[in-house]
Amino acid sequence: MKVFSEIIEVSLAVICLLLVIPILIYGFPFLVGADDSYTVMSGSMSPALRPGDLVIVKGEEPINLGDMVTVESGEFTYTHRVVEKLEGDLLRLKGDANEDPDANLVEASQIIGKVVLIFPFSHLYTPYGFASALLVPAALIIGKQAHTIHQHTKRRNRMETMRWRRKSHSALDTGTLLLALILTVSTTRIIAPHFIGGSSSYFSDTEWATGFFRAGIWEVTASVDIDPDTLNLDSQGKWITVYAYIDTEYNEKDIIIGSVKLDDVIKAEWGEVQADGRLMVKFDRASVISYLIDKGYGNGDKATLTVSGEFVDGVKFSGTDTIVVIRGG
Amino acid sequence: MKKGNVTILASILAIALVAAGVGAGTMAWFSTTEQTTSTYTMNAATMSMSITTTPITFSNLVPGQKFGPIVIKITNTGTMDIGYLSGSMVLTGGSSALAGKIEVTEWWEYIPGVGWTCNHDPAIQDYSKLVGDLLPPLTLLEVAQSYVPYADYKEPQTSNPGSWYLDQWGNYVKHPDDWISGSGYDQTTSPAIIVGGEYQMVFRFKFSEDAGNDLQGASVSFTITFLGFQSLAQRP
Numbered sequence: 001m002k003v004f005s006e007i008i009e010v011s012l013a014v015i016c017l018l019l020v021i022p023i024l025i026y027g028f029p030f031l032v033g034a035d036d037s038y039t040v041m042s043g044s045m046s047p048a049l050r051p052g053d054l055v056i057v058k059g060e061e062p063i064n065l066g067d068m069v070t071v072e073s074g075e076f077t078y079t080h081r082v083v084e085k086l087e088g089d090l091l092r093l094k095g096d097a098n099e100d101p102d103a104n105l106v107e108a109s110q111i112i113g114k115v116v117l118i119f120p121f122s123h124l125y126t127p128y129g130f131a132s133a134l135l136v137p138a139a140l141i142i143g144k145q146a147h148t149i150h151q152h153t154k155r156r157n158r159m160e161t162m163r164w165r166r167k168s169h170s171a172l173d174t175g176t177l178l179l180a181l182i183l184t185v186s187t188t189r190i191i192a193p194h195f196i197g198g199s200s201s202y203f204s205d206t207e208w209a210t211g212f213f214r215a216g217i218w219e220v221t222a223s224v225d226i227d228p229d230t231l232n233l234d235s236q237g238k239w240i241t242v243y244a245y246i247d248t249e250y251n252e253k254d255i256i257i258g259s260v261k262l263d264d265v266i267k268a269e270w271g272e273v274q275a276d277g278r279l280m281v282k283f284d285r286a287s288v289i290s291y292l293i294d295k296g297y298g299n300g301d302k303a304t305l306t307v308s309g310e311f312v313d314g315v316k317f318s319g320t321d322t323i324v325v326i327r328g329g
Numbered sequence: 330m331k332k333g334n335v336t337i338l339a340s341i342l343a344i345a346l347v348a349a350g351v352g353a354g355t356m357a358w359f360s361t362t363e364q365t366t367s368t369y370t371m372n373a374a375t376m377s378m379s380i381t382t383t384p385i386t387f388s389n390l391v392p393g394q395k396f397g398p399i400v401i402k403i404t405n406t407g408t409m410d411i412g413y414l415s416g417s418m419v420l421t422g423g424s425s426a427l428a429g430k431i432e433v434t435e436w437w438e439y440i441p442g443v444g445w446t447c448n449h450d451p452a453i454q455d456y457s458k459l460v461g462d463l464l465p466p467l468t469l470l471e472v473a474q475s476y477v478p479y480a481d482y483k484e485p486q487t488s489n490p491g492s493w494y495l496d497q498w499g500n501y502v503k504h505p506d507d508w509i510s511g512s513g514y515d516q517t518t519s520p521a522i523i524v525g526g527e528y529q530m531v532f533r534f535k536f537s538e539d540a541g542n543d544l545q546g547a548s549v550s551f552t553i554t555f556l557g558f559q560s561l562a563q564r565p
Contacts, residue, residue: 103556130358138351145340152337187354203376205557214548216389
């Protein structure tokens with residue numbers, strides 16, 4: 001019976017040390033040569049770090065890919081994993097539970113240190129951990145104390161009282177003290193996040209869409225030859241002939257003849273695509289001459305005229321040619 | 330007082346202390362494990378968004394042509410609220426001159442719980458954005474070069490000058506390359522997209538009538554990026 005209770009006391013002492021040592025290191029990180037300690041506040045590094053875990057952080061350590069580092073960003077601190085090292089001491093971090101790396105790059109000056117120790121206190125937040133670290137010790141203490149009270153108050157005959165008095169009956173024996181310590185530590189850790197800040201390794205996600213706009217072709221340039229090159233305004237004749245050639249994939253055959261105009265004013269009378277691929281259109285000579293006279297062209301003037309039109313798909317073409325105007329003859 | 334009575338008293342006191350401790354611990358445990366959106370998130374929450382868009386490729390544009398709409402939907406497919414949503418557009422290639430002739434005729438955002446907000450018209454938008462020179466027309470180029478608007482702040486914040494930027498139009502703005510008006514901005518308490526919620530952004534465009542012939546066949550590509558965060562404090 002005595003051996004049995006000693007085993008229990010030793011086990012309790014071990015559990016107690018397992019709880020107390022991390023808390024001591026958490027409180028005094030220099031005990032293990034580290035610099036800082038944090039409570040993990042969220043699950044973006046899960047499953048490596050879970051909310052409630054304690055991380056011990058050491059500064060001035062070489063940082064490699066895959067290391068977990070604690071960084072300071074503005075007013076908050078978080079712990080994420082290094083996924084990329086970039087030029088200029090910049091690091092790209094990512095939370096294990098996040099789909100994408102963090103949006104912001106981290107500078108060397110923001111790094112508090114590398115995670116060197118993790119104490120998985122998050123187990124306290126599982127129903128099982130909660131029961132074993134809090135409810136069971138509490139039940140044991142209460143049971144033990146109830147038993148003590150019962151022993152003190154129960155009626156005994158003389159012999160039994162003699163035997164009872166010979167033993168010590170303290171309310172606070174070693175086992176109870178150890179249980180109380182376990183209870184205190186675990187309760188403190190469970191309540192702690194409500195009062196302290198910690199390493200709130202953050203969650204984020206990134207999505208993107210790419211767009212592409214391309215302008216079409218709405219006007220192509222034509223090489224235009226107006227025949228005759230020298231036009232006598234006093235001459236007779238039926239037509240002014242215009243040849244147009246378009247040096248693109250656009251086909252002259254798709255030009256709407258009725259849309260072809262000279263200087264956007266005079267409509268073509270008729271036209272056709274010739275065997276050499278050039279468009280030939282005919283303008284009424286009298287109309288062209290009266291147009292040129294109206295514009296004030298005189299003997300020896302050079303007139304630059306624009307020929308334009310449309311293809312069946314709505315794309316426009318245009319081109320210019322210069323002719324010499326003469327009078328009389 | 331008899332020694333026995335002291336022991337009984339100590340025992341009762343111990344029971345009371347333990348019960349109080351267990352009570353406090355249990356309350357803390359329940360309140361902590363029930364929180365899902367606070368910074369202290371005990372469950373296995375994840376932040377995850379998905380994006381769907383109508384086609385964002387338009388070809389054979391000719392001057393005067395209206396095109397769109399582009400509808401971009403961001404759905405919160407994770408298990409925690411997205412407290413803050415940030416968005417930005419950058420030109421990734423092609424002709425910025427073409428982007429300068431693509432007019433943004435409509436630019437809307439639908440924020441769950443807030444409703445539709447208008448971004449394209451500084452006169453009617455309920456969230457004053459400083460996009461471009463604020464003179465019509467608003468162009469794709471201006472949107473891609475825009476900054477987040479802090480219309481109320483025409484002076485740099487002296488306490489933390491590094492976090493303020495002067496944009497090319499002479500406005501002091503807080504965060505470059507971001508123009509989501511999400512509730513994350515001034516209402517950090519209300520999430521931008523709750524779990525299962527859907528955010529939308531809608532654009533309509535017009536290829537400017539005065540586009541020159543030199544833009545024929547030109548193209549421009551761009552990327553719109555959305556970042557979801559737990560809270561405004563975590564914004565890059």
